[in-house]
Amino acid sequence: MLGVAAAAVLALPLAAPVYHVLLMLPFMAYAVILLGLNLLFGYTGLVSFGHALFMGIGAYTGAVLTTHFGVRSLELILLTAAALGALVAAPVGALCVRYVKIYFSMLTLAFGMLFYTFLLKFYRLTGGDEGIRVLRPSLLGFDLEALAKIDYLAGPYYYYSLGVLALAALVMWRIVHSAFGLCLRSIRDNPAKAEALGISIARYRWYAFVISAVYAAAGGALLGPPTGNVDPTLAYWTHSGNIVFMTLLGGFASFFGPVLGAFVFIFLQDTVMSVVPYWRLVFGALLAFLVIFAPGGLMGLFAGRRPGEVSRV
Amino acid sequence: METSRREFLKGVGVAAAGSAVGFPAVVSAQARKGVPSGPVKIGVMPIRAGVAAPVGAAGQRGVEWWAERVNKAGGILGRKVELVFEEESNPKDTLERFRKLALQAKVDVIVGGISTAVGLALGPAAEELKMLWLSWDGTTQKGVEETMPNPTYAFRSVDNEVEAIGGALLTAKYFKGVKTIAGINNDYSYGHDCWETYQAVLKRYTPGVKSVLELFPKLGVTDFTSHIAAIQQAKPDLLMTSFWSGDTTILMKQAAAVGLFKTMKACFTTGGGVHDSLKKEFTPEGLILGYNSMYFNHAGASPLLKQFVREYKAKYGEYPPYECDHGYFTVESYKAGVEKAYKAAGEWPSKEQVAKALEGIEVESLSGKRSWRADHVQMCNFFQGITTHKNAFDFVTIDPVEVLPTAKIMKPTTSTKLLDWINATFPLKG
Structure with missing residues (x-):
């Protein structure tokens, strides 16, 4: 199944209409973000409503580096975004992981909104509501300026994003299937028992938080170039809500569930927005349906999991 | 191009219907040399949520009223107008909608855009996609200076200040x-x-x-x-x-x-x-x-504005705000641009030809005469x-x-x- 999906994604630019190829760009960026978010959500049991903070950091890193510092290398942008994401996540995470459940969620939301307010208020520095432009980054040392933007996005940028996603998925796979990943799951399932076994709960949660922030920042950096402009809505809490929605849609109990969620969310939104002016109502109803009848998301439905089983995961 | 019996009768029907409702008789599309028979697709991007939703709705209503009138009068050079709507929201999503209109729906022109942040994203996209874009509103100084310094396809609104x-x-x-x-x-x-x-x-x-x-x-x-x-x-x-x-x-x-x-x-x-x-x-x-840019109760209002105000009130139960005029102007000027370029080219004009024709063009809008400056800026x-x-x-x-x-x-x-x-x-x- 995974092989078929990978082959389809590889062949897509050759066969699909260019618009659908371009829609895959936010999908791949969100897929990277969600792999990280799910380390926190699905594997550690912490629901963050503030990850737009890190997506914003990643997106603005690309904008500032390309516009103000003349740095065009996407590798450098991704590395800087990841480093800045980790740098901010370290103190924020240290404070947040002291809490769980709704308190953790609310605290992450608060930090996310702090950053959003910073972006909005520091008008001269951040461009305020108008944001900052993102100039076309070079890929692996090739500047590719001669290509038309659409060709650049639907060709080299597409495969570059796919490469980043594949690498991110591989690393995350290793993380969640390592002893460290096992520790996170044991913390999620029974923190008291995990602590009794000698696992430092706060430290492991903090590790998970920082790793997920690195993923969110890297994914955020990938979101910027296709739009060509970043703005504070990327760091707004509804953006955090969207990625939680994608995770629920695909299923947080599965490694690839959130990735599937991102794919379905983006293509469903694309269709519903064109057909129904009140598409938000449709998505609200879908979210309610998921939570009540299919908490395991699409992957849960495929696997035939009953809601009770999933909610215990 | 040959005209079939059915097409001829359709043309006569449209002309007769036009006469019956008080519009000048029109010539069917097939009678015009070099004019395709399908509809002209116009992409419209109103805001539909949040505090700016009423502004978006007003712009949309202005465009819809225009389309209804134009279609009753036979369309643009005989081609019916078809409106394709996509929502303006945040810059990222709006850009995706814009690309959908250009690449998927293959519209002839896109109108709309109220937020400057959105405009900053759409301006370069219009140039990249070689898609005519006539903005309604929302250009602060940053938009003025950065959105499109030397645009070919993008036409922007009045400076907000x-x-x-x-x-x-x-x-x-x-x-x-x-x-x-x-x-x-x-x-x-x-x-x-x-x-x-x-x-x-x-x-x-x-x-x-x-x-x-x-x-x-x-x-x-x-x-x-x-x-x-x-x-x-x-x-x-x-x-x-x-x-x-x-x-x-x-x-x-x-x-x-x-x-x-x-x-x-x-x-x-x-x-x-x-x-x-x-x-x-x-x-x-x-x-x-x-x-x-539009005062609904102006003593010097044109018959067009008076009719619009009357019909708007009858349909929506309120008096029209200014965004209606931005919407109306963009599509009316597009029509005038196509007709002007058609006269020069002798066939349905390309987007580049329409863009050139729009430079300096003046049309009768709801609020009176409005124009596009040679550097693609609205004047009113x-x-x-x-x-x-x-x-x-x-x-x-x-x-x-x-x-x-x-x-x-x-x-x-x-x-x-x-x-x-x-x-x-x-x-x-x-």
């Missing part, structure tokens, strides 16, 4: 004794730019005028009691605001509750955007109120005046009405620095 410039001119004219001012503007680029511009122009007329308070509540805030208390405390001679959405009405109501405008003058540069919610019971006479008149209760409505209107042309109150080129131009231009002579 002209409303503040107009408001300052009226302040200098009608409220001569003003020495201290306070500003309450939304906390985003439009609000900040308008406040700075208003002060800069006013200082050219009253050099000693002093700002005693500046407030920047978030867009969408609905409680201004603490702001009003601060304004009362600061005791300015005049309060200036560029509020344009429902917050105008809320501010007016809450200000009326404490009699704020009994002790100071006020200048609402853009409040006419929600004009029929400014009821007489809480909106005093004697305030400056701006209606942007702005309507501002002093609020009055002397009318047949339950809300305020303005009298006298000052008509402020963008040729006078907007900087002449995109590269000109706004403050330099203000200092060199004002006070206006004559």
Whole structure:
């Protein structure tokens, strides 16, 4: 199944209409973000409503580096975004992981909104509501300026994003299937028992938080170039809500569930927005349906999991 | 191109129907050389959620009214007009919708765009996709300078600051004794730019005028009691605001509750955007109120505007705000551009030919004559005046009405620095 999906994604630019190829760009960026978010959500049991903070950091890193510092290398942008994401996540995470459940969620939301307010208020520095432009980054040392933007996005940028996603998925796979990943799951399932076994709960949660922030920042950096402009809505809490929605849609109990969620969310939104002016109502109803009848998301439905089983995961 | 019997009869039918409803008889598409038979697809991007949703709806209604009339009259060069809607929201999603219209729906032109942040993303995208884009609204100075310095396909709205410039001119004219001012503007680029511009122009007329308070509540805030208390405390001679959405009405109501405008003058540069919610019971006479580029009750209104106002009221139960005119103008100018380019080319023109034809074109819009400057900037008149209760409505209107042309109150080129131009231009002579 995974092989078929990978082959389809590889062949897509050759066969699909260019618009659908371009829609895959936010999908791949969100897929990277969600792999990280799910380390926190699905594997550690912490629901963050503030990850737009890190997506914003990643997106603005690309904008500032390309516009103000003349740095065009996407590798450098991704590395800087990841480093800045980790740098901010370290103190924020240290404070947040002291809490769980709704308190953790609310605290992450608060930090996310702090950053959003910073972006909005520091008008001269951040461009305020108008944001900052993102100039076309070079890929692996090739500047590719001669290509038309659409060709650049639907060709080299597409495969570059796919490469980043594949690498991110591989690393995350290793993380969640390592002893460290096992520790996170044991913390999620029974923190008291995990602590009794000698696992430092706060430290492991903090590790998970920082790793997920690195993923969110890297994914955020990938979101910027296709739009060509970043703005504070990327760091707004509804953006955090969207990625939680994608995770629920695909299923947080599965490694690839959130990735599937991102794919379905983006293509469903694309269709519903064109057909129904009140598409938000449709998505609200879908979210309610998921939570009540299919908490395991699409992957849960495929696997035939009953809601009770999933909610215990 | 041969015309089949069925196509001929269809053409005759359209012409007969056109005559019956009072429009000039039209020639069917097939009779025009080099004109494709399918419909002209126009992408429309209104905002549909949040505080700007009513503005988006007004722009959409202006376009729909235009399309209905044009189709009744036989379309553009005989081609029916088909509207394809996609929503304007945040820059990222709007850009995706824009690409969908261009690449998937394959529209001939896209109109819409109200937020400057969105415009900053759409401008370069229009050029990349070689897609004609006629913006409705929303171009702050950053948009003016950055969106599209030398565009081929993108046409942008009026500089946003002209409303503040107009408001300052009226302040200098009608409220001569003003020495201290306070500003309450939304906390985003439009609000900040308008406040700075208003002060800069006013200082050219009253050099000693002093700002005693500046407030920047978030867009969408609905409680201004603490702001009003601060304004009362600061005791300015005049309060200036560029509020344009429902917050105008809320501010007016809450200000009326404490009699704020009994002790100071006020200048609402853009409040006419929600004009029929400014009821007489809480909106005093004697305030400056701006209606942007269309004043529904203008004494010199054209038959077109009168008909639009009448039909809009009958259909929606309210009086049209200015965004209708932005919507109408963009599509009407597109039609005129196609017809002009067709005359030169002898066939349905390419997007490049239409873009060229649009440069400098002038058309009859709802508000009167409107045009595109050669560098792709909208030109029009702005309507501002002093609020009055002397009318047949339950809300305020303005009298006298000052008509402020963008040729006078907007900087002449995109590269000109706004403050330099203000200092060199004002006070206006004559």
